[in-house]
Amino acid sequence: MSKLKAAYQTLLNKWHIVIAHRFFWPIFLIVGLLFSIAASTFDILDLYLQLILIYVGINIILTVSLNLINGYMGEFSIGHAGFMAIGAYVASLLTVNVFPQTANMFLFPAAILAGGIAAALIGLLVAIPSFKTRGDYLAIVTLAFCMIVKSVLENIDAVGGPRGLLGMEKLTTLPWVFFWTVLSLWVIRNLVYSKFGRGVLSIREDEIASDLMGVNTRQVKVIAFVVSSFFAGIAGGLFAHTLQYINPRMFDIIKSTDILIMVYLGGIASIAGSILGAFIYTILLEILRPLGVWRMVFMPLMLVLLMIYRPRGIMGLREARLFIPLRDLFASKFWRQKKKESGDASAGD
Amino acid sequence: MPLLEIKNLTHRFEGLCAVDDFNFTIASNELVGIIGPNGAGKTTVFNLITGVYRATEGSIYFTGNELVGRTPHQITKLGIARTFQNIRLFKELTVLDNVRIARYGQAIYSPMEALLHMGRYNAEEKRITDHAMELLSIFKLDDAANERSKNLPYGLQRKLEIARALATDPQLLLLDEPAAGMNPNEIKQLMEFIGWIRKTFQVTIILIEHQMRLVMGICERLVVLDFGATIAEGLPAQIQNNVKVMEAYLGKELVK
DSSP states (O other): OHHHHHHHHHHHHTHHHHHHSTTHHHHHHHHHHHHHHHHHHSTTSOHHHHHHHHHHHHHHHHHHHHHIIIIISOOOOOOHHHHHHHHHHHHHHIIIIISOGGGHHHHHHHHHHHHHHHHHHHHHHHHTHHHHOOHHHHHHHHHHHHHHHHHHHHTOGGGTGGGOEEOOOOOOOHHHHHHHHHHHHHHHHHHHTSHHHHHHHHHHHOHHHHHHTTOOHHHHHHHHHHHHHHHHHHHHHHHHHHHSEEOGGGGSHHHHHHHHHHHHHHOTTOHHHHHHHHHHHHHHHHHTGGGGGGHHHHHHHHHHHHHHHOTTOTTTTOOOGGGSOHHHHTHHHHHHHHHHHHHHHHHHO | OOSEEEEEEEEEETTEEEEEEEEEEEOTTOEEEEEOSTTSSHHHHHHHHTTSSOOSEEEEEETTEEOTTOOHHHHHHHTEEEOOSSOOOOTTSBHHHHHHHTTTTTOOOOHHHHHHTOTTHHHHHHHHHHHHHHHHHHTTOGGGTTSBGGGSOHHHHHHHHHHHHHTTOOSEEEEESTTTTOOHHHHHHHHHHHHHHHHHHTOEEEEEESSHHHHHTTOSEEEEEETTEEEEEEOHHHHHTOHHHHHHHHOHHHHO
């Protein structure tokens, strides 16, 4: 028993060795994917729970992608629902009108991807005002963008106008949501721990100093907006194929506000915070369902209290060690080791 | 050929003429001080050189390249780095990240390689991290690499800012009042430190200071600015006894 305890203790102390092992993440992914496949084919989880998990996944994608702009870059975008709408409509039009019904099962990822790419291209356009305007002004620009998307969709009869779009099959399954969620977390985490991600962070801290240190701030902003809107589009596609019905009003400022709440609840500039925020918000809304309309009073109240007592959110500006590359996490330690080794080598000569 | 050549530089904010027909040259490995009373336009000159402001008139040549019209990061890439009068570190980021951000131009990989952590990403990240740690260890900041830079004591923040500027591999280093907020003892150490940096990193340095006696010790040549114009130029000893300079600092009445 004490041996087991000691082993557990070593595992706690040396966890980074376990995580650094090249098979850790692949095994984690395969186990997760197998579980989600099992859960959706056999009756391990009931359909209601599965649906909630699907929403949690979609919300994680939305939160982590918006966090890139609002948390990491320190801008204030309220147009995230607009990108989501583009992804939702493009993916839905593809599965309903373009792809043959029988092949939808297999072409579904392509439809989702196309939705993401469409949203990313529009994100490229929204990046341009961010060169010139910052802070409140950019917030207004993105708000306007969100309204434009909504009214454009309402006025195109081919996509159903204000009545919306029907006829999607329920193609969003737990395994697919798991896949896209992990992909978005992985890609955004990778971006954050690269020179471009550090550029994004330095823009938040001091844009002029960042430019003066050689960071191509325009390039960095374009990358951040494109990646962020790409994943919003992905989430939109998944959302449309869960609900099997979309209309323009679903993607208005209220939806953007929902995502903002999840970002600021979980914590700005944190992957772990994004997961936490999306999870807590989605689950709480479900638990509070019996309250009816009153839950829409409870949630904002919670947000007000949060802003007073923890303005940066639960994980604000902190990251779970799990997501930090070892090179960054143990920079000092590795350097000391390296110096010691080279010192020993020269002493041995 | 001089390393940096400024010709007829003029900059106006609305009606105010912050820099007025300023001419200046500096050769490789020189250490020149720009001094002058508060509001004389010293920092504006730095902002014009580094591209923060675009000069109204005149031109700036650095190793033969015209700088007016270029963006700050392009100018940094050409080999000019600077520090700030009021420390402008990336406060919430780690000491290591502060230095690595300045290696943005030196890390060569594409956005796609960054998103997937593939290709050149790993080798390049390792290279710039090692370089940053090496630089930090020269400045004795390597033990604090994982600290947030806002948690460093004031003196170390100043040092980190210089380390960050040096991480861009500059040929010309612009130091904007590096001694601000330091006591005489610290200033003496700082001046030795600047001399040491110049030798170790083989950089040319322009130093802004408004307290004259600080720069007397280390600068080879001084330029005195007042109301955006050069009022005196020469060896520290010559400047010390210049009537115009005394007037600028003390007012005409007192000098009489």
